[in-house]
Amino acid sequence: MAASSQLKYPLKTPFSQRPIEKQEPRFVKPRRLSVIAAHHRLHDRKLRVAVIGGGPAGSFAAEALASGGIETFLFERSPSTAIPCGGVIPLCMIDEFSIPIHLIDRHVTKMKIISPSNLTVDFRSKSLRTYESIPMLRREVLDSFLQTQAESAGARMIPSLVTHLEIPFSSSSPYVIHHTINNSRQTLADDAIIDADEANSKVAKSIKAGNYTCTIAFQERIKLPDDKMEYYQNLVEMYVGNDVSPDFYAQVFTKYDHVAVGTVIKVEAHPIPEHPRPTRVRGRVSLMGDAVGYVIKCSGEGIYFVAKSGRMCGEAIVRESDGRESMISEDDLKREYLMEWDKKYLSTFRFLNLLQRVFYGSDEAREALVEVCGSEYVQRMTFDSYLYKKLAQGDRFEDVKMVLSTLGSLMRCKIIGRDMEALKL
Numbered sequence: 001m002a003a004s005s006q007l008k009y010p011l012k013t014p015f016s017q018r019p020i021e022k023q024e025p026r027f028v029k030p031r032r033l034s035v036i037a038a039h040h041r042l043h044d045r046k047l048r049v050a051v052i053g054g055g056p057a058g059s060f061a062a063e064a065l066a067s068g069g070i071e072t073f074l075f076e077r078s079p080s081t082a083i084p085c086g087g088v089i090p091l092c093m094i095d096e097f098s099i100p101i102h103l104i105d106r107h108v109t110k111m112k113i114i115s116p117s118n119l120t121v122d123f124r125s126k127s128l129r130t131y132e133s134i135p136m137l138r139r140e141v142l143d144s145f146l147q148t149q150a151e152s153a154g155a156r157m158i159p160s161l162v163t164h165l166e167i168p169f170s171s172s173s174p175y176v177i178h179h180t181i182n183n184s185r186q187t188l189a190d191d192a193i194i195d196a197d198e199a200n201s202k203v204a205k206s207i208k209a210g211n212y213t214c215t216i217a218f219q220e221r222i223k224l225p226d227d228k229m230e231y232y233q234n235l236v237e238m239y240v241g242n243d244v245s246p247d248f249y250a251q252v253f254t255k256y257d258h259v260a261v262g263t264v265i266k267v268e269a270h271p272i273p274e275h276p277r278p279t280r281v282r283g284r285v286s287l288m289g290d291a292v293g294y295v296i297k298c299s300g301e302g303i304y305f306v307a308k309s310g311r312m313c314g315e316a317i318v319r320e321s322d323g324r325e326s327m328i329s330e331d332d333l334k335r336e337y338l339m340e341w342d343k344k345y346l347s348t349f350r351f352l353n354l355l356q357r358v359f360y361g362s363d364e365a366r367e368a369l370v371e372v373c374g375s376e377y378v379q380r381m382t383f384d385s386y387l388y389k390k391l392a393q394g395d396r397f398e399d400v401k402m403v404l405s406t407l408g409s410l411m412r413c414k415i416i417g418r419d420m421e422a423l424k425l
């Protein structure tokens, strides 16, 4: 039987116009979809995928799906609102994701890191090559560009709040998205879901993906007089210390016509996940971006990694749907998206989490961190790894020197022998 004929809300009519009637209780128990060995063929229609959330993860997923010929819907509750974000991206992202250069507000070339005792280390601009800088942009500008790009590839943008996901009973019946558009409640049936909404994801709850711990980021945009702004022209300041942020750092980022002052603490504001959720794929639902927890803990950096997750998952679905006409399965998503993601980035996340535990564990460790950053070699390696998102090729002799001086700093600050628990992976 054709899959579309089994649908409660037919695929041929994307939005059910009917008011939502009270239905039998939905999915109280978690369900496991059976894994199908061979791809179930769809007849007379393409695979239909809904992407929830129009941030970098969702927009890149929608673009990849639509470019691959999948019928794609991109749900975004507030297309023109900016989420709180520093807007720092790695240099390699500009080429890799074809980000137009005019979207970049500032090209930062100077960085200061300030320790709890006010020891200040300048990341000298000679640690950057002449053509290198740290690009800064506004998220409202980036997100609106990415959403338009997804639409141009053929995705249908739905400015709507997703309120609930109905889980199907079989591996070929559709998921049903409940959403609210202009105060009217509607539904849409879809073969698969890419969830890229946010840390408080409703879809993650619907598929019982488990929880993660979050820290909370605050950010304030402050407009400075021109002479003060001049000082911040191409500068980023990072403050480490228990007084400004117990687990992370506080920063002053130079933005378009203002500075963004931010800190990360453990009370309330915008949540940043500290690690991935226990479940990242269930049935034909994949979680990505902040909804799954792809943020580097030591820096709060997420844009590059969430964009990669969105694109990788979109491309995996295109590949696995055999020319857009076959149903995909949980196994396909795990093999083609999750395993590929883990192969590429798991070790980076583990390594940076280890550094976070060592260097943000106490104010003494933060002193050691700032001391270590005084080395030009460390600065070069840090910039290379951040800007290009691959382990920088170092010099063996300099590497040995770097390890020894790091150990020296940790010993001077009395970390070694006391906080070595943190070094366990």
Ligand SMILES: Cc1cc2nc3c(=O)[nH]c(=O)nc-3n(C[C@H](O)[C@H](O)[C@H](O)COP(=O)(O)OP(=O)(O)OC[C@H]3O[C@@H](n4cnc5c(N)ncnc54)[C@H](O)[C@@H]3O)c2cc1C
Pocket (backbone or CB within 6 Å): 052, 053, 054, 055, 056, 057, 058, 075, 076, 077, 078, 083, 084, 085, 086, 087, 088, 089, 160, 161, 162, 163, 196, 197, 198, 202, 217, 218, 219, 262, 270, 271, 272, 288, 289, 290, 291, 294, 295, 300, 301, 302, 303, 304, 306
């Ligand atoms: C203060 C702060 C500063 C940061 N600074 C940086 C930085 O400088 N560089 C960096 O790389 N990372 C930074 N991050 C992390 C980065 O912002 C996130 O990792 C990234 O935005 C996650 O992208 P995403 O696409 O997964 O989700 P988001 O960017 O959060 O996008 C989710 C989208 O889903 C929409 N949505 C949510 N719920 C629904 C719903 N129910 N229905 C429909 N739409 C919905 C939202 O409106 C939103 O547009 C920062 C985070 C914070 C909080």
